[in-house]
Amino acid sequence: MTRLSVNINKVATLRNARGGDIPNVVKVALDCETFGADGITVHPRPDERHIRRADVYDLRPLLRTEFNIEGYPSPEFIDLVLKVKPHQVTLVPDSPTQITSNSGWDTKTNIDFLTDVLDQFNTAGIRTSVFVSTDTEMIEYAAKAGADRVELYTEPYATAFPKDPEIAIAPFVEAARVARKLGLGLNAGHDLSLLNLNFFYKNIPWLDEVSIGHALISDALYLGLERTIQEYKNCLR
Ligand SMILES: CC(=O)[C@@H](O)[C@H](O)COP(=O)(O)O
Numbered sequence: 001m002t003r004l005s006v007n008i009n010k011v012a013t014l015r016n017a018r019g020g021d022i023p024n025v026v027k028v029a030l031d032c033e034t035f036g037a038d039g040i041t042v043h044p045r046p047d048e049r050h051i052r053r054a055d056v057y058d059l060r061p062l063l064r065t066e067f068n069i070e071g072y073p074s075p076e077f078i079d080l081v082l083k084v085k086p087h088q089v090t091l092v093p094d095s096p097t098q099i100t101s102n103s104g105w106d107t108k109t110n111i112d113f114l115t116d117v118l119d120q121f122n123t124a125g126i127r128t129s130v131f132v133s134t135d136t137e138m139i140e141y142a143a144k145a146g147a148d149r150v151e152l153y154t155e156p157y158a159t160a161f162p163k164d165p166e167i168a169i170a171p172f173v174e175a176a177r178v179a180r181k182l183g184l185g186l187n188a189g190h191d192l193s194l195l196n197l198n199f200f201y202k203n204i205p206w207l208d209e210v211s212i213g214h215a216l217i218s219d220a221l222y223l224g225l226e227r228t229i230q231e232y233k234n235c236l237r
């Protein structure tokens with residue numbers, strides 16, 4: 001079964017636009033779970049432009065499904081994750097000024113850093129995932145660093161999909177096979193949508209989890225949150 005983790009960053013973006021508590025991020029997360037989400041993902045960024053540190057603490061005791069925290073492993077991020085102890089932490093190589101994640105790790109260059117950080121999370125009993133491109137050497141070094149899983153950065157797939165789905169998926173199938181051979185679990189995310197998700201799943205059915213935010217929350221404006229989550233779940237069958 002491929003799990004759907006709903007990324008609620010964009011719900012916090014909307015909340016922050018007015019400075020109040022509408023929409024309430026915790027309520028939306030709990031509703032996502034009620035509507036069928038298998039997990040909740042947040043990506044607290046240093047400027048707290050969407051998810052705030054306080055949201056992460058508020059969510060932890062109330063969620064009933066898997067909690068995945070993504071982010072760059074700065075000392076502050078590591079401290080937050082070790083205190084909150086989510087089910088999974090996903091390491092992303094973002095600089096503080098980035099608009100959104102736009103690449104996977106260079107796991108070879110950063111092997112010492114990643115090994116040290118992953119060791120801290122593994123010791124704390126938190127499942128670890130490393131955000132990577134489809135470059136198979138990067139996946140091999142993620143395994144060497146001690147990751148439990150890799151998350152494939154799917155923006156290049158989403159961009160190439162409308163023109164030629166077969167060409168778009170090919171490097172992802174190869175990367176997924178390499179990850180499986182290395183004994184790594186497999187996640188995927190970024191720009192997955194109702195348009196491209198089912199084809200991705202059909203080609204890589206051993207995928208453990210997808211985390212989806214931007215397109216899913218946008219679709220919910222038209223379809224409502226409950227129907228949207230059901231439609232995304234239908235893409236994973
Ligand atoms: C790690 C990743 O793929 C990102 O998609 C991220 O979690 C989304 O972050 P923003 O919501 O800040 O664009």
Ligand SMILES: NCC(=O)COP(=O)(O)O
Nearest residue numbers: 007189190191211213214
């Ligand atoms: N890890 C990817 C994620 O959580 C959501 O990415 P997106 O759907 O907002 O592009």
